[in-house]
Amino acid sequence: MKPTRGRDLVALAAFAAVVTWILVRSFYGSLPPVSVFAGASLYPVAVIEVILAFVVRARVDEHRIGTDRHQLHPITAARAVALAKASSLVGAASAGVWFGLLVYLLPERSSVDAAAQDTAGTLVGLIGGILLVAAAMWLEHCCKTPDEPPDEPAV
Template sequence: MQQLRIRVLGGIFVVTGVLSWAAARLWNAYGTLPGVPVAAPVVLAVIAVVLAATALALRARLKAQRERVPGAKGVDPMVAARAVVFGQASALVASLVAGGYGGVGVFLLLDSLDAGMRRDQALYAGLSVLASVGVVAAAVFLERVCKLPEDDDDEPGAAPA
């Protein structure tokens, strides 16, 4: 499984942001721009909390397993793999969502914030971007928690045991 690359997530964010900003300009020129849902930052924050809680729980169980604490429950490798896949998928989607709401938010900030509704929409978009960053941070943390330790035997020039 490939490790998440922050540059790739940042690239997705920037490209999606530019495309959504252009789409918002075009949409506003020919009609009314659809609103940013109030639930968007809430749902993203809940996903970030779930990812962080999963990472903390797995980290505690792995630490207890490494230290051979009596009665400690081990971590099934498939559970850890599924958690990492969930985290990676969440990070990719959160990058897309952050770019989308970021582009709309920038459009709303540059267009005009005179109307109260536009100000609220820009606030919801900004909160969605922040919550998406939280999802990405929690997913990266989860991935780091579940990473296997490096194998010393794979070094070039190492003598076989």
């Protein structure tokens, strides 16, 4: 499985931002207020992934991968990679949505009270999306197997 490419995540975030900006321009008046807690759900997931990354990294560094009870099962490592890949996509899309909303809100803050009130929740969501992408990329990196030393030639 190939590692997640940063440019793919940036492209997804940019696409989500543009689509969100277009939609918000048309429908902002009918949207509910943005709570500070709206994007906060991404933070616990990012924290869990960082903790999981450190656990996986410790097991990989100590060569404790296997089917024994005190080892990291290879299927668990594969599931962690799948979680990291999915989370990086969710984080990038979320960050793009929050960024698109923020791009609309910033110029409107001086004339629309709701835009000024929605800015804080939008920033919380944007930062949460970025942190989720960072945590997911770290987890994916930690799941890589260490390089094997080259075989010694027979003498």
